[in-house]
Amino acid sequence: MAMLIPLLLMIVLFYFLLIRPQQKRQKEVNAMQSGLxxxxxxxxxxxxxxxxxxxxxxxxxxxxxxxxxxxxxxxxxxxxxxxxxxxxxxxxxxxxxxxxxxxxxxxxxx
The missing domain is CATH 2.30.30.30 (SH3 type barrels.)
Structure with a gap:
């Protein structure tokens, strides 16, 4: 159980620092390209x-x-x-x- 907590924290950290900002940028690019x-x-x-x-x-x-x-x-x-x-x-x-x-x-x- 003690080894599982740091792994979950790393997954949450990766989500908020890498995955979520990339999804926001991709939505903005798609909106810009569709709004041409x-x-x-x-x-x-x-x-x-x-x-x-x-x-x-x-x-x-x-x-x-x-x-x-x-x-x-x-x-x-x-x-x-x-x-x-x-x-x-x-x-x-x-x-x-x-x-x-x-x-x-x-x-x-x-």
Whole structure:
């Protein structure tokens, strides 16, 4: 019985330090890959940067410097910019105005 307790503690420790975080990361990656949409800027596992042109069954068609390449959806590593988020940032930047302040010079003070 005394030998069984350290073994159980090691199993619990491995679960919380290795298995559980890996499962969380895998869920996030699956959600990111299933949430791809046309116009997203992405990076593939091989390091190729491109923009999503079309999404077929399990494939993603990317526009990379004028040429279209087809990749498996699982080859997408990172989404750099979502298509809707980019448009919203541009609209907010056009609406936002920077306040100006006047600086007094020595001549104005006299």
């Amino acid at each position: 949409s046309k116009g997203d800027k992405i990076i593939t596992i091989g390091g190729l940067h491109g923009t999503v042109v079309a999404i077929e069954d399990g494939n993603v068609v990317l526009d990379c410097a004028g040429s279209e390449l087809t990749f498996d959806r699982n080859a997408v590593r990172t989404v750099l910019a979502k298509s809707d988020a980019v448009e919203e940032e541009v609209v907010e930047a056009e609406v936002e105005e920077v306040p100006t302040t006047e600086v007094e010079t020595k001549e104005d003070v006299k």
